[in-house]
Amino acid sequence: WDMFVLAFVERLFRPTYRKDDFVLGKKLGEGAFGVVYRVSLAKNPSSKKEGDLVLKKATEYGAVEIWMNERVRRACSSSCADFLYGFLENSSKKGAQYWLLWRFEGEATLSDLMLSKDFPYNVEAMILGEVQALPKGLERENRIIQTIMRQVLFALDALHTTGIVHRDIKPQNIIFSEGSRTFKIIDLGAAADLRVGINYIPKEFLLDPRYAAPEQYIMSTQTPSAPSAPVATALSPVLWQMNLPDRFDIYSAGLIFLQMAFPSLRSDSNLIQFNRQLKRCEYDLVSWRKAVEPRASLELRRGFELLDLDGGIGWELLTSMVRYKARQRTSAKTALAHPYFDREGLLALSFMQ
Numbered sequence: 001w002d003m004f005v006l007a008f009v010e011r012l013f014r015p016t017y018r019k020d021d022f023v024l025g026k027k028l029g030e031g032a033f034g035v036v037y038r039v040s041l042a043k044n045p046s047s048k049k050e051g052d053l054v055l056k057k058a059t060e061y062g063a064v065e066i067w068m069n070e071r072v073r074r075a076c077s078s079s080c081a082d083f084l085y086g087f088l089e090n091s092s093k094k095g096a097q098y099w100l101l102w103r104f105e106g107e108a109t110l111s112d113l114m115l116s117k118d119f120p121y122n123v124e125a126m127i128l129g130e131v132q133a134l135p136k137g138l139e140r141e142n143r144i145i146q147t148i149m150r151q152v153l154f155a156l157d158a159l160h161t162t163g164i165v166h167r168d169i170k171p172q173n174i175i176f177s178e179g180s181r182t183f184k185i186i187d188l189g190a191a192a193d194l195r196v197g198i199n200y201i202p203k204e205f206l207l208d209p210r211y212a213a214p215e216q217y218i219m220s221t222q223t224p225s226a227p228s229a230p231v232a233t234a235l236s237p238v239l240w241q242m243n244l245p246d247r248f249d250i251y252s253a254g255l256i257f258l259q260m261a262f263p264s265l266r267s268d269s270n271l272i273q274f275n276r277q278l279k280r281c282e283y284d285l286v287s288w289r290k291a292v293e294p295r296a297s298l299e300l301r302r303g304f305e306l307l308d309l310d311g312g313i314g315w316e317l318l319t320s321m322v323r324y325k326a327r328q329r330t331s332a333k334t335a336l337a338h339p340y341f342d343r344e345g346l347l348a349l350s351f352m353q
């Protein structure tokens with residue numbers, strides 16, 4: 001009850017917004033379930049030319065997304081983009097829409113950054129706020145990738161500890177926050193909260209096949225099909241333990257690690273082709289490596305070389321994340337304690353000068 005009262009009081013004093021408060025700016029994204037704009041407040045248009053807020057106008061799935069964002073704000077706010085407010089907007093011609101508002105975290109997602117020729121050095125400059133004078137090479141790239149992976153796993157661990165599985169982890173849903181100089185997770189539209197009982201299994205089409213783990217459903221229980229609003233059912237932490245639904249996100253995070261190590265796997269078409277190859281190898285990365293390494297391009301070989309640094313701890317971590325059986329995949333917390341992260345990352349690099 002204390003929690004309830006606190007949440008209520010906090011909500012009461014937080015600014016609330018209405019439809020007419022916003023001036024729409026650039027469209028940032030458009031999917032089947034909503035449109036995302038950069039916006040500014042009408043009463044405060046000079047705050048920033050392009051607007052320092054982000055607005056998502058969502059379909060019925062927006063109800064779940066508001067719920068998840070409210071929960072994240074209270075339980076693990078630094079993991080995700082800073083959520084301000086969500087409400088039901090009824091006056092729209094399109095019928096009821098959910099409007100969600102966040103602080104604008106920055107211009108670039110991890111996807112944008114990975115598609116640059118300069119990756120991962122562009123990320124190094126953003127995290128450290130300066131350009132390094134050290135020579136470029138595998139060692140340094142590995143440290144930058146390690147720092148990114150640590151930040152992503154740190155955010156995931158906090159989400160999972162809260163009881164939330166994201167289910168749509170991919171570079172497009174990881175934003176670089178210019179304020180905190182860290183990566184944060186966005187887009188909780190497909191997320192599930194299993195501890196509190198928001199047990200919402202979206203239709204298959206909600207999952208992005210490029211990053212989805214082989215298991216179709218993260219919980220093996222009988223669950224209702226997509227409802228229009230959150231439904232409460234009694235699901236215990238015991239079920240969480242049995243099904244390890246968080247390992248779905250770990251698989252996706254493993255694919256991001258893979259894409260960072262292998263530039264050629266960053267394009268959609270090559271990632272899809274990789275997924276086909278991996279399926280043929282029964283989702284065994286070691287077999288995949290055996291199959292491709294003998295006739296690998298220089299670029300592909302360079303990726304293996306990066307993962308093989310320091311006795312192959314990078315490769316070891318990768319193979320503990322991308323596995324067929326959820327049960328055999330590492331958790332975010334265990335991954336963070338992996339020797340791959342023992343070496344100091346980027347910050348050490350800036351002290352070395």
Ligand code: ADP
Nearest residue numbers: 028029030031036054081102103104105106187
């Ligand atoms: P969807 O994928 O459903 O269209 P997202 O929540 O992923 O919606 O947002 C779409 C895009 O908008 C993101 O890929 C990102 O580029 C941008 N974006 C979303 N939230 C923020 C934010 N808080 N700060 C900056 N950009 C954001």
Ligand code: MG
Nearest residue numbers: 172173186187
């Ligand atoms: Mg998205």
